[in-house]
Amino acid sequence: MKKILFIDNTAHHLLGQLHLMKAFQEKGYLVEAIVPVDEVYFRRVFTLGFICHPIYIDGKGVNPFADLKLIKELKRFFKVIKPDLICSFTIKPNLYASIAARQFDIPVIAGITGLGTAFLKQNLLNYLVVKLYKFAFKQIGCVFFQNQDDKLTFDELGITQQSKYSITLPGDGVNLNKFSYVGLVDSPVTTFIFSGRLLLDKGLGELVAAMKIVKQKYPNTKLIVIGNYFFANPSSISSEQMQEWTNAGLIEYLGMVNNVFDIISGADCMILPSYREGMPRSLLEAMSMGKPIITVNSIGCKDVVEDGVTGYMAKVKDVDSLADAMTKFIELSFDEKLEMGLNGRRKMEQEFDQKIVVNQYLEIAKKLIKARNSL
Secondary structure, eight states: OOEEEEEOSOHHHHHTTHHHHHHHHHTTOEEEEEEOOOSSHHHHHHHTTOEEEEOOOOSSOOOHHHHHHHHHHHHHHHHHHOOSEEEEESHHHHHHHHHHHGGGTOOEEEEEOOOOGGGTSOSHHHHHHHHHHHHHTTTOSEEEESSHHHHHHHHHHTSSTTOSEEEEOSTTOBOTTTTOOOOOOOOSSEEEEEESOOBGGGTHHHHHHHHHHHHHHOSSEEEEEEOOOOTTSTTBOOHHHHHHHHHTTSOEEEESOSOHHHHHHTOSEEEEOOSOOSSOHHHHHHHHTTOOEEEESSTTTTTTOOBTTTEEEEOTTOHHHHHHHHHHHHHSOHHHHHHHHHHHHHHHHHHOBHHHHHHHHHHHHHHHHHHHHTO
16 A cells, blocks of 8 residues: 655644645555644544654754754654655755655655745745755756746746746635535624735735724724634734734634634625735635735735625735725625626636646656656
8 A cells, every 4th residue: 555644834824734634644644744743733633544754843943953853753754654745834844855765766746835934035035945945846846836927936046947848727726515605694883804914924914904994984893803812923023012903803713723714604705915826725715715806916825816896805915905905895885796706716717626626636646656666
């Protein structure tokens, strides 16, 4: 029985890949995972029937000695587990699993879920990260991108020129059955919802500032925020800042929730003004449920929305533009909002069905394992 090993930097993020893990299982593969232990999500993955190996990964640390230790630890795991294929996600697992796997000639599929802060500016960090990617991805099995811009960036930098496969997918796709169509409910209160990590890079600061403007004209408007703190990230928003916004009546912060579907069901519009994304899952899920969206003209985000058709697209880092988009949505008739939501659902069915992603992973995995066995 062939063995597939999944590697991620958090168990919570790995839960977002369960559709892939289950698909490999259903095809007769043995699926295991390497992921850091946390208080909740590691056990959830384990109880779903997957062998999980604990590891320490400092998601945002830049200590080279710690990273060398991580590579050594991954090599130890690979030697014991003996996977036929590795599926990695997020920056450090992608980089260091690819480096460690070379010693054992194990093919790697790296899922680029976004390029992160290092690609927002041309600086020393960006230079070093590009160098590291070029070294790590030398002759990698496959790199899956979530948007065409990220793929173009890697192609132009020469990072993926020696990879066997380099393919753009529709993000992680969306489970059309799990996030079924619910539409909208006509209400005197307009409820916007933000779902994501609590980072300034997600545009949350601009969103709250826009909300302050909008509430002056439309006081029956609220903004629900769900998501986790990520203090290791330099753009992390503090708990004190979140409390200040809550006390000012600008947001309702619900923290991390397990009933995402129920929370989105009660909202009118999903909003994400992120500076850069791979392919924002929160927007895909909301659109699948028939919710209009508001986002910005940034990499990843712009690939989801059709301005004026499935929602509105504002300018990046522009509070007034974002407030205008929110105001335009509020002033739509209920039937117009409903039509936007229906357009979004149709777009998800036609372009972003999760089955598209699953089939690509299964196909590439089969090719890479076959090629390895023929050596």
